[in-house]
Amino acid sequence: MSTARLRQHVADILSLADIEINGPDPWDLQIHNPAFYKRVLQQGTLGLGESYMEGWWDCQQLDEFFYRALRADLYKRARLSWRGKLDVLLARISNRQTKQKAVENIHRHYDIGNRLYQRMLDRRMTYTCGYWKEATSLDQAQEDKMDLICRKIGLQPGQRVLDIGCGWGSFAKFAAERYGAEVVGITISHEQLALGRQLCEGLPIELRFQDYRDIHEPFDHIVSIGMAEAVGHRNMRTYMQVAARCLHNEGFFLLHTIGHPFSKTAPDPFIDTYIFPNCLIPSLKQLSRAMEHLFIVEDLHNFGPHYDPTLMAWHRNFTSHWQELKQEYDERFYRMWTYYLLSSAGSFRARNNQLWQLVLSKKGVLGGYTSIR
Template sequence: MKAEQLQQHVATILAPTGVQLNGPNPWDLQVHNPQFYPRVLSQGTLGLGESYMDGWWDCDQLDQFIFRALRADLYHAARLSWKSKLEILFTRVLNRQARGRAARNAQHHYDIGNQLYQLMLDERMVYSCAYWKNAADLNQAQENKLDLVCRKINLQPGQRVLDIGCGWGSFARFAAERYGAQVVGITLAREQVKLARERCLGLPVEIRLQDYRDVREQFDHVVSIGMAEHVGHRNYRTYLQTAARCLKDDGLFLLHTIGMAYSRTSADPFIHKYIFPHCLLPSMKQLSAAMEHVFVLEDCHNLSVHYDTTLRAWFHNFDRQWEQLRDAYDERFYRMWKYYLLSSAGAFRARHNQVWQLVLSKKGVLGGYESVR
């Protein structure tokens, strides 16, 4: 097919979205390399992201372009390369989040430099969806979210909490400072452990480099914020059974996770290759099946619209602080990170991705659970 025909084919695919090639709108694609057309047609979402990293195209409002594409359901029409199809096949057969692989997966993303996250995130370094209700800035929105979690589990002074996937200790520190809780936080990322221990120094907080499957103690409550995405569909049952084993009979488990409206067994090829290796956004069907005979669902809260705002705030910080990061990362990384953050913002705006906070109990709360917002 000739170059002109390939360009017209891409233009036809984009037509339902209102996105034009080299058009006047801020969400239009400005194509710099004609090889973009065969690349994106043959490689789908991976080719789209990689060609952006290579500078083959630009878009003034990248998040709005992705929003329009997803609302028009172009994601399902995108073709996969043979490598992506092979990866999907391997994911169905293999457990990509088994013990040894899980540590490598976590370190690929979370150990790329604490300075990047310190400059991009809020003061508490919360790397998950903020709660923008009555918040004017990212710092307040993230404190709102941490407080919301504490209120949902009815956290009391002196109670012990297990934080599965504790990151840089943001929840642990908040729960200890504001609620007088004792917290054990676990993560598989070594750099997170080092900084989390520094940030929680002097508080009743223990940060461990530990796989969730190896925790044996019992706690008054368990929380897991932004961890389930790294568990994998083959491990949801084990993940929930572990949380139940570590939870006292009258305690609550708060599960905060990004999710999707339909079930998958593999991640988007671009996200898998460059951002979160072998991550998987669970569906409610997958989580519900894993909960059977383990947990009672007390409450479900969808926060997805709040993640759009959060991701744009992260990009604003990242972009504003880029000069401080240039020595550690190159321009291709900048374009990769920008694509990751803004395309994710567009995905949440389009409601392609969701964020759920589930409150779970082992036997059901007698008299019922009162929802907290």
């Protein structure tokens, strides 16, 4: 097929989302390399992302491009490359989040340099969705989110909390300082652990390098904030079983996770290759099946639209500090990270991705649980 016909085919697809090739609007694609058309038609989302990283095309407002493309369901027209098809098959027949593989997966995203995250995130270094109900800044949105979690589990002074996937200890530090809790946080990122221990020094907090499958101690409450996406569908039942065995009968397990409206067994090829290796956004079906006979769902809160302003704030911080960060990262990384942040913002804006907080109990709250927003 000629380049002209390939271009027209891509243009016809994009027109369904009111996107033009070399058009005047900020969400239109500006194509610099005509090989783009064949590549994106053959390789789908992987080809789209890689060609952006390589400078084959630009877009003034990537977030708006992805919002329009996803809202118009253009992803349904994307083709999987041979590698993408292989990844789907392997994900169905193998466990890509074993203990050893999990460490490798986390290392490739979270151990690429604490300075990047220090410049990009809020002052507490919280790498999950903020809560913008009343907040006007990223710092406040993240503190409001952590306070919301503490209130949802009814956290009291002296209670012992397990934080599965604690990151740099932002929730642990907040819960200890504001609520007088004792917190055990676990991570399998060496970089997170080293800095997190410094940030939490002097507080009743223990941060460990430990896989969630190796936890056997009792806790008053358990939280897992932005960790379930790294568990994988083959391990979700084990993840829930660990939480159930470690949680006191009267305690709560608060699960905060990105969610997808339908079940998948393999991630997006671009995200899998460059951003979050072997991570998988769960569906409610996958979560509910994993918690059968273990937990009662007391509350489900979807505030997915709050991830859009969170990601846009991260992108502003990232770009405003790029002159400093470029000493450690190259232009290809800049385009990759920009693509990741803005495509994610567009996805949440289009409601293609969700953000759920589930409050779970082991036996059910007698008389019912009062939802907190």
